[in-house]
Amino acid sequence: MSDHRDQSPTPGPAEAPARGRGGVLAAVRETVLVVAVALVVSLVVKTFLLQAFYIPSQSMETTLDIGDRVVVSKLTPGPFELHRGDVVVFLDPGGWLPPAAEPDRGPVGSVVADVLTFVGLLPEDSGEHLIKRVIGLPGDRVECCDAQGRISVNGTPVEESAYVIEGAVPSQVPFSVTVPAGELWVMGDNRPESADSRYNQDKPHGGFVPLENVVGRAYVVVWPLSHLAWLGTPSTFDDVPGEAGVE
Template sequence: MNEEPGPVQPQPAAAGATPAPEQEGPRHSGIVTALRETVFVVVVALVVSLLVKTFLLQAFYIPSESMEDTLQIGDRVIVSKLTPGPFELHRGDIVVFEDPGGWLDPAPPSDRGPLARALTFIGLLPEDSNEHLIKRVVGLPGDRIMCCDDQARMTVNGVPVEEPYVHPGDPASSRTFEVEVPEGRLWVMGDHRERSEDSRFHPDLEGGGTIPVDAVTGRAFTVIWPVDHWAWLGGQEDVFAEVGGTQGVR
């Protein structure tokens, strides 16, 4: 007669034998999974940030008073790298551009630590602007710009322009000039005309003070910091609506 097998009884470990390791529980496995997911998300976020900085948007720190009152020292602005490029650059736009040569004194060594430099490189901290400048586009290729007429106004292609963004109390320019902007270049000026060493101050350099369109990093379109300075930096196309000539460059 067949007997039903009884329950399996645990066998005592042999003397001196090493106990089998306990199996990892679900809690330990969950922690490992969470760590892996966190690392993956962080890596993806860093890669996306680097790609955004390289091709789309970049933050910059404003180090000087040359664009007051539009921009204040310490403001952080976001720059679109799609202008010029897919989108046209117009008169009145505010642009960040690389020093075309001879505009800036040699920058002192950066006092940012390795971590800050790494975060700046991937776009999580704003550039300190040591090799960049920020000004407003006043003249496009082919424009003839002169200052000043008998009412102390700047003219573009013979048309006087009223500039509402110029720092209160500043003239259109305390320096007289007349220039025709060469092909592929721009004439740029700061809004605080008495505190801005812009195109007017470099007549002896290549382009007679103009900058290459290729030197433009992008168009500044918003102030994001500090919070009480939030502002949309729209262009001032209406100021130049009547001047004719080229209407935009890519």
């Protein structure tokens, strides 16, 4: 009696490799797609929302130390108001920074670093950027110092011990300025070591920072983890008359 049970043919030796090649190609396509989407999302986030920056100097100690990485919100100023006391990253208004020395990464390393920085996967270096604290908004009268050695804004003395480095005076040099429309007066928290608005009054914009140069407000230290901290707006300027913020 013949056996009519259905028997599936055994795959030939050529079929398994073909199936394997197809699986590898599918995996490669999926990986490329995931990486491409991740890069696009990262680029969109960096362009419109957030950007990381590296702290290269001691001018903001002890709020920010050399080597800290901060995340900057690009929605301030803009949808959210910028306030006195906020820490901001801004493009050099002209002549504040010396020419930056390019790190020697080699041709391939430089290209890779530039691409990763462009898409936001590496923090921006300090070649064209500075980070300081906003002391005066457009229209503010900022002066130093009163009989107690304090800075005053619109005639109101402010107590800056919440952020100025311990042992430092508010300013080693006297000044009295009115902030023009569309610009800011900024100072570093490490006052003796900060070449800020006070020391750039002979440069373009007279030491002021155009709002259009502001990249955004630094709102959190993310690295190293031991320095993890929120960079909120201090209450220092709560009693200062005038507009509290600027968009």
